[in-house]
Amino acid sequence: MSTIIAKGINKKYKDTNALKDVDLTVESGKIYGMIGRNGAGKTTLLSILSAQNPATSGLVTIDGEKVWENQKAIDRICFSREIATTTPFGPNTYKIKDYLKAAEIFYPNWDKEYAKNLVETFKLNPRKKVSKLSKGMLSMVTIIIALASRAEFTFLDEPVAGLDIVARDQFYKLLLKDYEETHRTFIISTHIIEEAANLFEDTIIVKNGEIYTNENTQQLLARVQMVSGSAEEVDALIAGRDYHRVEQLGNTKRATIVMRPGEELKVPETVTVTPLSLQEIFLAVCGEEVEQ
């Protein structure tokens, strides 16, 4: 089994610390979801894991070998991100087919036939210039490159951001089909958490340049719950715990409690415990800085 391990990763841009001492282990054969607010450090982290961007300090290894400037390691990873429609010299006049051609050279496991089929599935015209592509078409190209790369570790940065619901559903289906056949590793960052939550075996939450959690999605869902009841009861329950999002309506109070894995919550009969969706969990743990 292959593993990518990031240890003590820091990334500084001028006066901001985009990543702070990040440790992350990515195991092969899993679909990971990566969620975090804008600017949390998701894209930076993915670009460092795939050696497209150097870390200020820290080390990324794949099966013990360092990834940076190591072609053998880089060949096993694909990080597909949206192509820019403009370049420093003006509009990007390359065509879709030029990018596919470049990808063929860049990714040793490139599946030309698969790429061709995907272009047809998404009804793209390969002769179209990148500068003329809509937001949705740009997302489709990102997806085609990721899937057809057949790379052992494939990272997609917000692949569905520009897609309508029909195309998003199509992508989820294509992803699962590919995963069934190849069982390779995917990391998918997304803001459309509600739709994709069930696709993720594990979920990585990036918060303020740090990893809040990287764990089995079902386990995470089981250990974060909302309690509601009288203010006194809820206050007593959350005391000394990891709690978030406390809100009060009249004398009724509710709060989100994060338990340790395997821990069970014992509550009085008058307190209601409600399971939360991944999106609600995200809102509870990452939404606090905007409150008040």
Next chain:
Amino acid sequence: MQENLNESKSIYLQIGEMIENEILRDILKEEERVPSTNEFAQFYRINPATAGKGINLLVDEGILYKQRGIGMFVSKGAKEMIRNKRKETFVDQYVKTMLEEAKRLNISKEELIAMISNTEEDK
């Protein structure tokens, strides 16, 4: 498998319950093959590991059995097993909640029994 998944409980528990419902309704018969983990995954757009967890719960309970290289099948007596299991949770899940609400509404035991038999007749 026409039902949709919701967020009220774990997806793998819902997958397990859905298979059980199909067995209770005779849509899935004893000794018949159950769709594979990957078929479930693609149908519901969920991770195969999650679908597999739901199926394995039923294997552990003896409701389904694994045949190496072929797939999952419904065990003999599966329907009876599911019925017995669900009867055990029936009191907690339905009867207790009903009694609590009846208490809040001041419905007497006699009224409640009358309601149940009347509803039964209407059907």
